[in-house]
Amino acid sequence: MTLPTAIALVMLLALIAYCLSGGADFGGGVWDLLASGPQAKKQRSLIASAISPIWEANHVWLVLLVTLLFVCFPKAYTAISISLHIPLTLMLVGIVMRGAAFTFRSYGKPFEERARRWELVFAIASILTPIMLGITIASLATGRVRAPVATASFFQNYVSPWLAPFPLAVGFFTLCLFALLAAVYLILETQEQALREIFRRKALAACLAVGVLAMICFLLSRGEAPRIEMGLTQQWWSIPFQIVTGACAVGTFIFLWLRHYQWARLFAALQVGLIVCGWGFSQYPYLVIPQIKIQDAAPPAMLKPVLLALLLGVAVLIPSFLYLYRVFKGKRFEKVAGN
Amino acid sequence: MALTLGFHIVFAVFGMAMPLLMIIAEGRWLRTGDAVYLKLAKAWAKGTAILFAVGAVSGTVLSFELGLLWPQFMAYAGPIIGMPFSLEGFAFFLEAIFLGIYLYGWEKIPPRIHWVSGLLVLIGGIASGIFIMAANAWMNTPTGFEIQNGVIVHVDPWRAMLNPAYFPQALHMLVAAFQAVGFAVAGVHAYFLLKEKESLFHKRAIQIAFPIAAIMALLQPLSGDLLARHVADYQPAKLAAMEGQWETQRGAPLRIGGLPDAKSETTPYAVKIPKLLSFLAHGDFDAEVRGLKSFPVADRPPVAPVHIAFQVMVLCGVVMIAVGLWGAWLMFRRRMLNAKSFLRTLVLISPLGILAIEAGWVVTEVGRQPWVIYGFQRTAEAVTPMPGLTFSFLVFLGIYSILSFAVITTMKRYVFSDTSLRETGKRP
Numbered sequence: 133m134t135l136p137t138a139i140a141l142v143m144l145l146a147l148i149a150y151c152l153s154g155g156a157d158f159g160g161g162v163w164d165l166l167a168s169g170p171q172a173k174k175q176r177s178l179i180a181s182a183i184s185p186i187w188e189a190n191h192v193w194l195v196l197l198v199t200l201l202f203v204c205f206p207k208a209y210t211a212i213s214i215s216l217h218i219p220l221t222l223m224l225v226g227i228v229m230r231g232a233a234f235t236f237r238s239y240g241k242p243f244e245e246r247a248r249r250w251e252l253v254f255a256i257a258s259i260l261t262p263i264m265l266g267i268t269i270a271s272l273a274t275g276r277v278r279a280p281v282a283t284a285s286f287f288q289n290y291v292s293p294w295l296a297p298f299p300l301a302v303g304f305f306t307l308c309l310f311a312l313l314a315a316v317y318l319i320l321e322t323q324e325q326a327l328r329e330i331f332r333r334k335a336l337a338a339c340l341a342v343g344v345l346a347m348i349c350f351l352l353s354r355g356e357a358p359r360i361e362m363g364l365t366q367q368w369w370s371i372p373f374q375i376v377t378g379a380c381a382v383g384t385f386i387f388l389w390l391r392h393y394q395w396a397r398l399f400a401a402l403q404v405g406l407i408v409c410g411w412g413f414s415q416y417p418y419l420v421i422p423q424i425k426i427q428d429a430a431p432p433a434m435l436k437p438v439l440l441a442l443l444l445g446v447a448v449l450i451p452s453f454l455y456l457y458r459v460f461k462g463k464r465f466e467k468v469a470g471n
Numbered sequence: 472m473a474l475t476l477g478f479h480i481v482f483a484v485f486g487m488a489m490p491l492l493m494i495i496a497e498g499r500w501l502r503t504g505d506a507v508y509l510k511l512a513k514a515w516a517k518g519t520a521i522l523f524a525v526g527a528v529s530g531t532v533l534s535f536e537l538g539l540l541w542p543q544f545m546a547y548a549g550p551i552i553g554m555p556f557s558l559e560g561f562a563f564f565l566e567a568i569f570l571g572i573y574l575y576g577w578e579k580i581p582p583r584i585h586w587v588s589g590l591l592v593l594i595g596g597i598a599s600g601i602f603i604m605a606a607n608a609w610m611n612t613p614t615g616f617e618i619q620n621g622v623i624v625h626v627d628p629w630r631a632m633l634n635p636a637y638f639p640q641a642l643h644m645l646v647a648a649f650q651a652v653g654f655a656v657a658g659v660h661a662y663f664l665l666k667e668k669e670s671l672f673h674k675r676a677i678q679i680a681f682p683i684a685a686i687m688a689l690l691q692p693l694s695g696d697l698l699a700r701h702v703a704d705y706q707p708a709k710l711a712a713m714e715g716q717w718e719t720q721r722g723a724p725l726r727i728g729g730l731p732d733a734k735s736e737t738t739p740y741a742v743k744i745p746k747l748l749s750f751l752a753h754g755d756f757d758a759e760v761r762g763l764k765s766f767p768v769a770d771r772p773p774v775a776p777v778h779i780a781f782q783v784m785v786l787c788g789v790v791m792i793a794v795g796l797w798g799a800w801l802m803f804r805r806r807m808l809n810a811k812s813f814l815r816t817l818v819l820i821s822p823l824g825i826l827a828i829e830a831g832w833v834v835t836e837v838g839r840q841p842w843v844i845y846g847f848q849r850t851a852e853a854v855t856p857m858p859g860l861t862f863s864f865l866v867f868l869g870i871y872s873i874l875s876f877a878v879i880t881t882m883k884r885y886v887f888s889d890t891s892l893r894e895t896g897k898r899p
Contacts, residue, residue: 191531192564198534199560202545203553210546213538214855220539221863224532228870231528232877286858434550437628438557445561452568459576 150193159314226261266306312338363414482526488652544853566595651824653684658821685795
């Protein structure tokens, strides 16, 4: 494995980590928005309390991803930043809005009624980010991200690379995936049966939505992102990969149905991880189809220190991260181990 | 981008310096068992958390904005100064993790370990700040690479990171962070102390925050001098703009005040102290100081903003030194906490540190123009080709207004007026 590929792999892992942590946070925003009925307030405060201790740490995966991109793959970073300026900006809007919502809620008493309007604004804005993230990633696969052409119109240079059926579908797919993750996580964040049932139902609904959208994305990929379709069907690893991913998806559903929530959590996370990997492997060796490959990375002299920094960082951070989780989630794990 | 950075720096300095106040308070609680210190540590931790969260968000935005707004700069610079950015990311991650532990783990982990978590937050914050300063310093004194036939070769990321501007800039920023936060926090508590005259909570707070502020205020001119001398050697155009020095001359005077005029290439309305600039810049009263006129017009930074910002910054610094000395004398006489005029002054000058920081950043960033990488890449070459950026700017202005509103409201409601945090002696 070459150095650029190794780093690309790290970036893929960072993306997965972001989806599993930050993604769940945004997914929580969806449920926050859709919370209704007599238990609405309780649902919302559960969402807020579950994420609080680890919230700031979630961003780091995204920053790691972006940093590795601009340090090691500057051509790709530049092309993406120019061509996908609009979805990336909108993604940021969502991140900032979510940050504001988090600030409002987590550090004080629950919001009063008159401020509900603000909550709605934040919740709606925080749906932007998963959709835009999905759009951005999908656009890389469509072959439309390229340097702006002076003779082309604004629309052609800065809008059409991402405003197309496949990226949009993947955007909504991402939203549903995050919502699924959030619902599955939240079930285990509470001991209250009533709340658990509510989120169980939501998680099941999300599973179905994910399934439907996965189909749509796959069908659209045939026309717009042929490399993805190839990766999903024609590589030597495609069919086994599909089977495993599908098994995780079905497994998530079954465990939810049977109320084995720890397993459901595991399978949901696996499912998301595998989907991201599937995308990554299909796109290999391209970062931006069709012009930029992983091998177009910065030269080794620059990559080696990065790798060193990464290893050092990981050596320090993983134990710290585990300690954080142990301090806050340890007791719960002990309690539900019998589940 | 200046908007985001101007916003971010405020939250970043609080994230850097508040943990020091936090762990001092907690340390005193552990040593004396005085519950007031515990309340103080918790209140400060809460404020830190809010500011940290917002700082984190604005930091994420920055990492995107680098590419969204300056793709050509990143294409050039990304691989060269990627190291400090990566390291900053890790330092931040460390900080975030241990801040989470600190904020939510009061009851869950042994007190000593809890205090160590706070210490790690402080170290992480300082490390973060220092690493980022390496990147900015590189923009001023780019090293660690060569250009052959228009292509970048022989990149040495370590040399790039340890560039000449690094130490003076990092030192100055670090001192500034603690100074600004010290005065801001002291000012806030002074305000409340004037209202609740016997509050032990606020008295203790000032006793912790003010000495830090004062010590830093006294150290700052030293680090400022070091930095200015560095700038005189490495970025003479910037120094000339800072000082409103148009003519290249020996025995150049120091100008206080003055309004530089680019058309006439003079700086009228200034009080001039003869020969002092030569001495401050190069250590010799008769040393030659390069004037703006010795640079082609296309290479000169906008003089008026740089000069005025510099004067503002120094003025703030002088005021803070004066207040620091006054307070130190009062402390020595054990009269500080009762001196109403002093407390009122503290309240009045509490934003000066932040103002100085913003002014200082204007000096260094605008003073570096027209370069984004000094001597190598002009700002105009680095910007994104996408049109309609006015729209993006307005979007971000809107976002930050909302974020600022959110922060101020939250701080007011849940930190400042949360009386359960401030009850002195009585447990709620």
